[in-house]
Structure formats: structure tokens, C-alpha cells
Amino acid sequence: MNETSEGVSDLSLYELVATTLDELTIPFEIVEHPPALTTEEADGYIEGIEGVRTKSMFLTNKKKTTYYLVIMDDQKRLDMEVLKEITEEKRIKMASTDSLMEKMKLPTGVVSIFGLLNNEEKDIKVYIDKEITEEKRMSFHPNVNTKTIFLNTEDVFKFLDSFGYDYSIVEL
Structure with a gap:
């Protein structure tokens, strides 16, 4: 079993997600597979299963005062200029691994909406590409x-609402 730099096991990270979804009576399907470090790799393990493959990016502004979770189709490329307009920021970049660990208590490669469970400040702004909501x-x-x-x-x-997260559905 792998462990994050904080010493939390992969199993307990997943169990928190599964337990939370069960408590919210949200049904889910789980597929176990070898470690996938990229969305392309993960796609290979879930081929043929219905559902849009998402990628989730954890970003920040220049001063690291605001954090963003952007969720979109994993085949789509994020246009940073469009995102800067939407967020009204002058500069946006990928957040550091340290910021990811601090805000979501996650290592790189596993960022998703479920990392919000670990964001005690509830200060991450969530943007979901309109295309995948269909x-x-x-x-x-x-x-x-x-x-x-x-x-x-x-x-x-329902998951986002249950934790009081504001989210925006945007065209990316």
C-alpha cells in the first residue's frame, strides 16, 4: 500500500470518499487498477465503461491567495486565457505540490472533487466545464x-452542495 508524504495510506484516503458517498446515499461504481499517473493511463483501465473521463486541475493565482479546482473532459486542453477572464485574474498557474498537500492533503496525480473533503477552510473555487455537465x-x-x-x-x-461548496459551470 502506498503512503502520501503525510503518512496517510491510500486505503484511508479512498475509504473517506466511499464512506462519505455512502452517507450521502450517492451510488457509485468503482474500478480498481494498477497505479495510473496520467489520465491517458487511467483511460486504458476503464475503457468501455460509460462516463466522461475527467481531469481535475488545481491552480492558483500569482500571489497564491486564491485557489481553483477546474474540472473538464480529459481530452480537452485548458485555455488559460479563457480561465483568466472567467476568474478575473491576471495570472493563473498550476499550484505547487506543497500547496496541493496543504489545501487538499493529496499528492499530485489524484486531484479531483474528492480532495475538497480535506479542504478545511473551504476556500477552493470550483469551476466545471459546461460540456461535461451534459x-x-x-x-x-x-x-x-x-x-x-x-x-x-x-x-x-449533490456532493458539492452537501459540503456547501459554491461551484460555477463555465465554458472553457
């Missing part, structure tokens, strides 16, 4: 890269 199901890493979880799109919003 799909029936979405897939994410459940805070580990050895599993992929599928859930209905409406339940993604």
Missing part, C-alpha cells in the same frame, strides 16, 4: 490513483 456520468480518482470512481453527474453536484 453527460450522464463522470469519472474521477477517489483520492488515490489505483481506483477510478464513476458517479452520476447530478450526484457530483
